[in-house]
Amino acid sequence: MIWLRILGAIVVGYVLGSLPTGYAAGRLLKNVDVRKIGSGRTGGTNVLRAAGVIPAILTVVGDFLKGYVAVWLARVIAPGTPFAGALAGLAAVVGHNYSAFLNFHGGAGTMTTLGAAVALMPSAAGAAALGGLVVILLLRYASLGSLTLAALLIVICILGVWRGIWPAPFALFAFGTSALSTWKLRPNIQRLYRGTERKIGKPAQPPPATSREPESQTIPEQEAPPTNPPTAV
Numbered sequence: 749m750i751w752l753r754i755l756g757a758i759v760v761g762y763v764l765g766s767l768p769t770g771y772a773a774g775r776l777l778k779n780v781d782v783r784k785i786g787s788g789r790t791g792g793t794n795v796l797r798a799a800g801v802i803p804a805i806l807t808v809v810g811d812f813l814k815g816y817v818a819v820w821l822a823r824v825i826a827p828g829t830p831f832a833g834a835l836a837g838l839a840a841v842v843g844h845n846y847s848a849f850l851n852f853h854g855g856a857g858t859m860t861t862l863g864a865a866v867a868l869m870p871s872a873a874g875a876a877a878l879g880g881l882v883v884i885l886l887l888r889y890a891s892l893g894s895l896t897l898a899a900l901l902i903v904i905c906i907l908g909v910w911r912g913i914w915p916a917p918f919a920l921f922a923f924g925t926s927a928l929s930t931w932k933l934r935p936n937i938q939r940l941y942r943g944t945e946r947k948i949g950k951p952a953q954p955p956p957a958t959s960r961e962p963e964s965q966t967i968p969e970q971e972a973p974p975t976n977p978p979t980a981v
Contacts, residue, residue: 754835760818815841834921856894861925898929
């Protein structure tokens, strides 16, 4: 019976995570499809570039609440089962990154991860978020801040589980969500390595309409001079 409750918590978490907060904010407030601008993701950073400050704020708050509420509902569905909360939070991030309402597209899951982490282990979430925020404020790379948060969450969670502060299933949540975020941020990691990553505040550009290479231009051949020019009379 408990496994049915855990399964129910996972399903609820995924459905909540799938709610397309960023897409809805861009469409309703600015009539913008954020999937067609910048990175194409539906998280707060791309919504900020594509649709502005207010839609981005609503996206951040909505994405955070998806993770938090998923864990809260898991505790209602399967009380006293840490495994249910951890898997529901993880499922919410999966839903955000691969939304059933957006043909399995979405964001990188940072704010949804943070919301679930606050519900599961507030001190770890706060420390990881602070580290990510410091990186963003200093370097202005949102992707690097997200990666920092993901890495710190794993380290802090492992230490907490080792010391008996949190149950072992929470480590599954930390590893799973960090892996999901890192996988989604692969293009950003490549741009960070090349030094071409966009900083916060730089406007996004729509992706090119086509990826075809320009057709080569054919230079017309010049008329060859006569080989035996006529001699003057």
